[in-house]
Amino acid sequence: xxxxxxxxxxxxxxxxxxxxxxxxxxxxxxxxxxxxxxxxxxxxxxxxxxxxxxxxxxxxxxxxxxxxxxxxxxxxxxxxxxxxxxxxxxxxxxxxxxxxxxxxxxxxxxxxxxxxxx
Amino acid sequence: xxxxxxxxxxxxxxxxxxxxxxxxxxxxxxxxxxxxxxxxxxxxxxxxxxxxxxxxxxxxxxxxxxxxxxxxxxxxxxxxxxxxxxxxxxxxxxxxxxxxxxxxxxxxxxxxx
Numbered sequence: 098x099x100x101x102x103x104x105x106x107x108x109x110x111x112x113x114x115x116x117x118x119x120x121x122x123x124x125x126x127x128x129x130x131x132x133x134x135x136x137x138x139x140x141x142x143x144x145x146x147x148x149x150x151x152x153x154x155x156x157x158x159x160x161x162x163x164x165x166x167x168x169x170x171x172x173x174x175x176x177x178x179x180x181x182x183x184x185x186x187x188x189x190x191x192x193x194x195x196x197x198x199x200x201x202x203x204x205x206x207x208x209x210x211x212x213x214x215x
Numbered sequence: 216x217x218x219x220x221x222x223x224x225x226x227x228x229x230x231x232x233x234x235x236x237x238x239x240x241x242x243x244x245x246x247x248x249x250x251x252x253x254x255x256x257x258x259x260x261x262x263x264x265x266x267x268x269x270x271x272x273x274x275x276x277x278x279x280x281x282x283x284x285x286x287x288x289x290x291x292x293x294x295x296x297x298x299x300x301x302x303x304x305x306x307x308x309x310x311x312x313x314x315x316x317x318x319x320x321x322x323x324x325x326x327x328x
Contacts, residue, residue, distance in 0.1 A: 130314045140303055142319035149314070188258065192314050202248055202260025202273060203307075203317060 099124045103206035118174045118209045120189030131172045132190040184213045219320030227326045233294040236323045240308030247289040252303040301327045
């Protein structure tokens with residue numbers, strides 16, 4: 098069975114600090130995708146990034162960066178120079194292969210509540 | 216392109232009633248998935264529909280059902296509501312190919328009294 102662990106339940110930092118959100122996953126699939134979603138108080142899950150299991154290149158998008166390490170089954174997310182607007186719950190998710198011809202659905206971690214204080 | 220829309224946004228029901236939630240996917244997307252989010256269990260996969268057929272189902276009782284129409288819009292139904300069904304129900308759409316990114320709607324917050 099697939100599993101995603103986000104050990105940090107809540108993180109609170111002061112604005113402009115850098116912060117890293119940890120994600121560790123378990124899967125038996127050889128082909129899979131990892132995702133990060135942001136959930137602001139409004140409730141909608143906002144897609145941030147997708148990374149496939151064969152691409153271990155780190156990615157940077159503005160203040161956001163992601164570090165994928167297959168050897169440690171981790172897909173960590175770093176926000177540089179955090180801002181109050183970054184406050185939200187962040188979810189790491191895993192998508193496995195198909196079974197029976199259908200999508201298995203995403204397996205989500207429990208989420209990390211990020212609080213950026215002004 | 217318009218995003219995923221869900222109606223209604225908020226719903227209050229009493230135990231024993233049934234409820235129907237609606238989801239309109241992003242134009243051109245043929246796959247719709249449903250998730251339940253609760254404080255205790257987190258985000259859990261309910262089921263996924265593609266071309267009017269349920270392709271996969273999560274570990275939920277038969278009280279939870281769904282369907283998809285020819286225009287890819289989807290509905291999910293919960294019968295004989297229980298207090299534990301109170302949750303945010305999120306719908307996600309994707310083009311429908313293997314491992315596509317899923318894009319989520321704003322959710323329907325269901326409260327069962």
